[in-house]
Amino acid sequence: QQQVKQSPQSLIVQKGGISIINCAYENTAFDYFPWYQQFPGKGPALLIAIRPDVSEKKEGRFTISFNKSAKQFSLHIMDSQPGDSATYFCAASKSSSDKLIFGTGTRLQVFP
Amino acid sequence: DVKVTQSSRYLVKRTGEKVFLECVQDMDHENMFWYRQDPGLGLRLIYFSYDVKMKEKGDIPEGYSVSREKKERFSLILESASTNQTSMYLCASSSPRGADREKLFFGSGTQLSVL
Numbered sequence: 001q002q003q004v005k006q007s008p009q010s011l012i013v014q015k016g017g018i019s020i021i022n023c024a025y026e027n028t029a030f031d032y033f034p035w036y037q038q039f040p041g042k043g044p045a046l047l048i049a050i051r052p053d054v055s056e057k058k059e060g061r062f063t064i065s066f067n068k069s070a071k072q073f074s075l076h077i078m079d080s081q082p083g084d085s086a087t088y089f090c091a092a093s094k095s096s097s098d099k100l101i102f103g104t105g106t107r108l109q110v111f112p
Numbered sequence: 113d114v115k116v117t118q119s120s121r122y123l124v125k126r127t128g129e130k131v132f133l134e135c136v137q138d139m140d141h142e143n144m145f146w147y148r149q150d151p152g153l154g155l156r157l158i159y160f161s162y163d164v165k166m167k168e169k170g171d172i173p174e175g176y177s178v179s180r181e182k183k184e185r186f187s188l189i190l191e192s193a194s195t196n197q198t199s200m201y202l203c204a205s206s207s208p209r210g211a212d213r214e215k216l217f218f219g220s221g222t223q224l225s226v227l
Contacts, residue, residue, distance in 0.1 A: 043221055099145075102156035
């Protein structure tokens with residue numbers, strides 16, 4: 001049973017464009033939604049995270065948009081750069097648990 | 113700088129062998145996790161531990177066991193390796209307290225091939 005569905009599986013964006021990755025969750029008890037970034041040969045690293053008390057969180061060129069009623073959240077990368085080329089994972093968990101449920105990942109390629 | 117170290121970057125084993133994957137963290141974290149990463153399936157939780165000598169099953173524990181004798185070390189054991197256990201294995205740790213609460217710190221992974 002896949003509790004966090006992520007799309008698209010892969011994404012190709014031109015430098016300077018906007019990259020958008022979407023995730024949907026099923027469990028309404030989830031209250032923590034992080035995004036992890038993974039470069040080849042490395043483990044994932046936390047990029048940005050949001051809780052459902054806000055609808056948007058921005059850190060530099062990275063923004064999470066959160067829609068509680070639709071049970072969806074998305075990552076927007078503005079002014080995408082070749083250095084952003086990586087695999088991105090959304091995830092979700094309940095604060096009462098430290099157990100993260102991950103999406104299936106999106107491989108982003110940004111071309112100059 | 114925080115560090116999660118996995119003992120091997122690449123490992124090749126034969127079917128039926130007993131395999132040990134070791135993970136050490138230097139952050140004094142209570143929580144430790146083992147995930148496997150497969151293309152198109154993302155990261156799936158195998159086992160996790162909230163404290164020394166404690167372990168809990170994740171979503172795909174079949175064919176695996178774990179050991180946590182010391183706080184900083186969490187071992188994943190494949191009792192009898194099979195070809196469907198060929199995968200990238202990722203260890204992670206976290207603390208239930210502080211500013212980095214809920215943040216997972218990952219190792220660089222062990223790519224295991226079972227022939």
